[in-house]
Structures are given as structure tokens and as C-alpha cells.
Amino acid sequence: MQGRIIKSLAGFYYVETANGDIYQTRARGNFRKKGQTPYVGDWVDFSAEEQSEGYILAIYDRKNSLVRPPIVNIDQAVVIMSAKEPDFNSNLLDRFLVLLEHKKIQPIVFISKLDLLSSRAQMDDIRTHYEQIGYKICYSLEELLPLLVEKITVFMGQTGVGKSTLLNKIAPDLRIETGEISETLGRGRHTTRAVSFYSVHGGKIADTPGFSSLDYEVDNAEDLNEAFPEFRKLSHSCKFRSCTHTHEPSCAIKQALEEKQLWKVRYDNYLQFLSEIENRREIYKKTIKRK
Incomplete structure (x- = not known):
């Protein structure tokens, strides 16, 4: 059978099928050996016999988490x-x-x-x-x-x-x-x-x-650029493919900013996030050198 996990509690996974039936299941031990853990939202294959506990047999690929x-x-x-x-x-x-x-x-x-x-x-x-x-x-x-x-x-x-x-x-x-x-x-x-x-x-x-604070997984300028939709669209026109939109010549983002086609508040936030990424990298490099 196939369904989606809609609840996880104390080692049990509650799986809902397409017709709305909900089954209580556990994950087989081989998932731990593979380093896999079922999560709420997972699409899974599972077994479920009448009046007995079901087991998750397979976890489908995830689109995000x-x-x-x-x-x-x-x-x-x-x-x-x-x-x-x-x-x-x-x-x-x-x-x-x-x-x-x-x-x-x-x-x-x-x-x-x-x-x-x-x-x-x-x-x-x-x-x-x-x-x-x-x-x-x-x-x-x-x-x-x-x-x-x-x-x-x-x-x-x-x-x-x-x-x-x-x-x-x-x-x-x-x-x-x-x-x-x-x-x-x-x-x-x-x-x-x-x-x-x-x-x-x-x-x-x-x-x-x-x-109270938020950590995100973006750790490089390219991914940060991709996470700003308005930058993502314009950056294809930058002279340099790896443009960080800070000091490079012929930067489409800075040009759009000068022409007031971009909101400066967003650009200032982008610069702060980029600075934080670069600072984390410097700290990481120093830590590696000490080792």
C-alpha cells in the first residue's frame, strides 16, 4: 500500500492513504542501517494487516525538507x-x-x-x-x-x-x-x-x-543570488558569471539599483547576508588552520 505520513509520535508513524484511511506503522530496522528516517510528509510504501501494526517498507524521494x-x-x-x-x-x-x-x-x-x-x-x-x-x-x-x-x-x-x-x-x-x-x-x-x-x-x-533568530543553509554567493528572485532574473546580464553584485564592473544589479528598478532595502539585506556568509567562511578557515 502507498500513503503519506501525517503524524509521527513516540516511534510510530501514522500513514494516510488516498481514500483517507489512517494506519499506525513502525519503521523497519533496515532504515536505521541505511541512515534513513521517515518524516511527516513522506510518501511511503507500507504493509498493513488487519488488527496488527503496519511497517514502512520504502520511502519515496523528497522534493524539500x-x-x-x-x-x-x-x-x-x-x-x-x-x-x-x-x-x-x-x-x-x-x-x-x-x-x-x-x-x-x-x-x-x-x-x-x-x-x-x-x-x-x-x-x-x-x-x-x-x-x-x-x-x-x-x-x-x-x-x-x-x-x-x-x-x-x-x-x-x-x-x-x-x-x-x-x-x-x-x-x-x-x-x-x-x-x-x-x-x-x-x-x-x-x-x-x-x-x-x-x-x-x-x-x-x-x-x-x-x-528569535534564523539560521539558513545558504553558504555561498551563488546560492544567495538564487534566493533573491529579482536578482536571479537580472544577474544573467552581469558581465561576470560569478558576480557578487558588490564591486564588479558591468553589474546588472547595481545598474538596476541606480535606475531605481530594484528596492534598495532588499539590496542592503543581500549585502548583510553576503557579509555574514563571508565572515562564517573566514572563521571556518581559521578553525581549520588551527587544527
């Missing part, structure tokens, strides 16, 4: 950013977007706490810039809900942006405690850690932890 928590084969991610308390932070949003672009996961940005703004003018301007790049920006639940249909969606956001509040509105049955660690989603201090998909609005959703 996240580490915290381990979820694979994700269609899209809703990044929740607050307009106020904490203030909107384009640098943090771009870190999320770089991660998602690198992972080939479609981003959707949801702006929370708009009611705390005295004026939306600045936020509307920011929204316009991101939409011009090609990102979907949602101000309301009415804009967001249709995007969840027939999709596997994860929710992510910095602690304090209202992620639990939003999830409670989308799926009241989850009863997530706002401002606290989610017991329902298996991250209470004294609960067994569970990773699960929940069927909501014609699709499946999964929560991810809040972040």
Missing part, C-alpha cells in the same frame, strides 16, 4: 510578520524568504497586528515592493484561506508575532494557547514531542516553532 520540526514535501509556507509589537522587520522577513527560496518552498507573507498602526501607508508601500518581486502578501484571513486549499502548508514566524492567534482563527479545534508553548501541537514542556499535519480548509497545515 525543513529541520525544525522535521517536515518534508512542503508546498508552501506562511511567514507571519507583525506590523507592530514587534515592529515589522524586512531583514528578518528576507531571512525567511531566503530559506524558503533555497528550499524551493513557495512563500506567503501574512501581516498581523495591522490594527496597532496609526497609518498603513508605510506598510502598504512595503507590501507593494514585495508584490512587485512576486510574493503574495496577505492582510486578512479572507485573503489567506483560499491559498490553503489542496496544499501542504507550514506556518512560521518570530516569537510574539501572533502565530498562535492566527492558527486558532484558522483551526479553532486546535485550541492553541496564545503566548505559551503549544500543548496541542506537542511542544508543551512535559509532553511527548509530536509532529502532525492537520486537515484544514481543504488542505493540510503544520505548525513550526517561533524563531
Whole structure:
């Protein structure tokens, strides 16, 4: 039989078939020998006899994956950013977007706490810039809900942006405690850690932890360039194939910036991320030399 893992708990994997039946399974020992671990979102072959525990027999190739928590084969991610308390932070949003672009996961940005703004003018301007790049920006639940249909969606956001509040509105049955660690989603201090998909609005959703900081796997200028869609399109016109868009002559990105075809905020964030990558490389080189 074939199905998708929709829940992982205490060594058990719950597999849902195309007709909606759910089977409790375990992973055979040969997966450990191969260094493989089944994750929520995996498409698998499994055996399941009546009134007995099933076993996962094979794991299909994954199109993408996240580490915290381990979820694979994700269609899209809703990044929740607050307009106020904490203030909107384009640098943090771009870190999320770089991660998602690198992972080939479609981003959707949801702006929370708009009611705390005295004026939306600045936020509307920011929204316009991101939409011009090609990102979907949602101000309301009415804009967001249709995007969840027939999709596997994860929710992510910095602690304090209202992620639990939003999830409670989308799926009241989850009863997530706002401002606290989610017991329902298996991250209470004294609960067994569970990773699960929940069927909501014609699709499946999964929560991810809040972040106070975000590490991403991009560790070179080429991948960073690819993670900025507007740079990716223009960089083919750069004189040098390995252009970092910093000091090289005949750089299409810098030219577009001068002609105000690119948003300077994004370019400044790109430069900061590039600097962080280069600094990490220098630290790594020094560490290697010491050894």
C-alpha cells in the first residue's frame, strides 16, 4: 500500500492513504542501517494487516525538507510578520524568504497586528515592493484561506508575532494557547514531542516553532543570488558569471539599483547576508588552520 505520513509520535508513524484511511506503522530496522528516517510528509510504501501494526517498507524521494520540526514535501509556507509589537522587520522577513527560496518552498507573507498602526501607508508601500518581486502578501484571513486549499502548508514566524492567534482563527479545534508553548501541537514542556499535519480548509497545515533568530543553509554567493528572485532574473546580464553584485564592473544589479528598478532595502539585506556568509567562511578557515 502507498500513503503519506501525517503524524509521527513516540516511534510510530501514522500513514494516510488516498481514500483517507489512517494506519499506525513502525519503521523497519533496515532504515536505521541505511541512515534513513521517515518524516511527516513522506510518501511511503507500507504493509498493513488487519488488527496488527503496519511497517514502512520504502520511502519515496523528497522534493524539500525543513529541520525544525522535521517536515518534508512542503508546498508552501506562511511567514507571519507583525506590523507592530514587534515592529515589522524586512531583514528578518528576507531571512525567511531566503530559506524558503533555497528550499524551493513557495512563500506567503501574512501581516498581523495591522490594527496597532496609526497609518498603513508605510506598510502598504512595503507590501507593494514585495508584490512587485512576486510574493503574495496577505492582510486578512479572507485573503489567506483560499491559498490553503489542496496544499501542504507550514506556518512560521518570530516569537510574539501572533502565530498562535492566527492558527486558532484558522483551526479553532486546535485550541492553541496564545503566548505559551503549544500543548496541542506537542511542544508543551512535559509532553511527548509530536509532529502532525492537520486537515484544514481543504488542505493540510503544520505548525513550526517561533524563531528569535534564523539560521539558513545558504553558504555561498551563488546560492544567495538564487534566493533573491529579482536578482536571479537580472544577474544573467552581469558581465561576470560569478558576480557578487558588490564591486564588479558591468553589474546588472547595481545598474538596476541606480535606475531605481530594484528596492534598495532588499539590496542592503543581500549585502548583510553576503557579509555574514563571508565572515562564517573566514572563521571556518581559521578553525581549520588551527587544527
